[in-house]
Amino acid sequence: MSHDSRKIRLIMDLRNQGVIDTRVLSAIETVPREAFVEEAFLDQAYANQALPINCGQTISQPLIVGLMSQALEIGDRHKVLEVGTGSGYQAVVLSKLARRVYTIERHRDLLAQAEARFKKLQIHNITTMAGDGYKGWPAQAPFDRILVTAAPRVVPPDLVAQLSDQGGIMVLPVGDPAGLHQEVIRVRKDGKKYHSERMFPVRFVPLVQGVPEEAGNTKKYR
Ligand code: SAH
Numbered sequence: 001m002s003h004d005s006r007k008i009r010l011i012m013d014l015r016n017q018g019v020i021d022t023r024v025l026s027a028i029e030t031v032p033r034e035a036f037v038e039e040a041f042l043d044q045a046y047a048n049q050a051l052p053i054n055c056g057q058t059i060s061q062p063l064i065v066g067l068m069s070q071a072l073e074i075g076d077r078h079k080v081l082e083v084g085t086g087s088g089y090q091a092v093v094l095s096k097l098a099r100r101v102y103t104i105e106r107h108r109d110l111l112a113q114a115e116a117r118f119k120k121l122q123i124h125n126i127t128t129m130a131g132d133g134y135k136g137w138p139a140q141a142p143f144d145r146i147l148v149t150a151a152p153r154v155v156p157p158d159l160v161a162q163l164s165d166q167g168g169i170m171v172l173p174v175g176d177p178a179g180l181h182q183e184v185i186r187v188r189k190d191g192k193k194y195h196s197e198r199m200f201p202v203r204f205v206p207l208v209q210g211v212p213e214e215a216g217n218t219k220k221y222r
Contacts, residue, residue: 003034006046010062013048019066023074027096028066033059035117036089055107057205059087060149064202071171071186071199072145074098081140081162083133083172084149084207088114091126094147101126102140104133106211134209136162148172150207151182155196163189171199177206 011029019025034045036059041051050061069090074080074097082091085105091114094101105111108130118126129137133148134156141162148159151173163170168189175182184199 003032003046007033010046010048014063014066017063019063019070021070023097024066024070024093027069027093028062030096031089031092032121033062033089035121036087036092053087053110054113055110057086057107057110059089060204065090065093067200068147068149068171068184069093069097071184072147072169074145078144079140080145080147081137081143081159082147082149083136083159085111085114085128086149088117088126090147090149092118092121092123095123095125098145099125102129102137102143103127104129104131104137106130106132106208130211132209132211134158134207138162142168144168146170146172148207149204151175151177151179151202151204152207153177155185155187156207160187160189160194163187163194165189165191173202173204179203179205 011025034042037045037051048062050058053059078098080094080098080101082103085091085103091101091103111128111130115128136158142164143162144164146159146163170187172185173182174185182203183201185196186199187194187196
């Protein structure tokens with residue numbers, strides 16, 4: 001079966017499983033997921049499942065990308081922060097929905113691969129940084145929307161602080177690093193007040209604090 005017909009089937013699946021926002025569905029339809037998976041998994045690019053990428057990480061399941069993007073209620077004027085660039089797939093989906101996307105990844109190798117994909121696909125509204133996304137991106141704050149695609153144990157306070165206090169929304173998985181008890185939380189912030197709501201169970205790789213040691217690289221990220 002061709003990528004195109006698998007993609008049509010995937011979009012129908014996502015709709016049946018609760019992704020009903022037409023902007024989100026068409027963003028997913030527009031982004032070629034095959035450009036973000038490893039060669040060995042090309043034939044599974046449009047299967048509704050997470051797939052392994054470099055550095056022991058994963059590209060998220062399309063259903064989860066759809067549900068989390070929808071939960072963010074993104075408008076086309078919004079400035080969005082993503083923590084956990086990984087393959088870059090979710091960042092590109094966000095780039096179709098928002099004005100500008102800032103994305104942070106702790107693994108330099110993954111970030112370099114993702115940047116090459118953004119360039120090849122001619123996506124010009126994504127800004128990247130290698131570093132620890134647990135601390136957010138203070139120089140670019142506040143953000144209208146924040147999406148975290150790795151699971152911390154608790155909601156990172158710096159990210160709440162960097163969320164716009166005029167209706168800012170953050171969506172993130174929270175729970176144990178092994179992935180057995182995690183769920184997606186949505187935080188809404190108005191003024192100095194914020195409240196969170198539990199959405200659905202998930203299984204993400206852990207949000208790891210700090211940046212990895214890389215041989216022969218003493219450059220500080222931040
Ligand atoms: N959004 C990605 C999914 C990435 S998996 C995609 O669409 O492919 C989660 C990613 O979060 C991994 O690449 C991992 O390296 C990264 N990560 C984990 N902890 C981090 C941290 N503290 N700061 C930045 N990135 C982090």
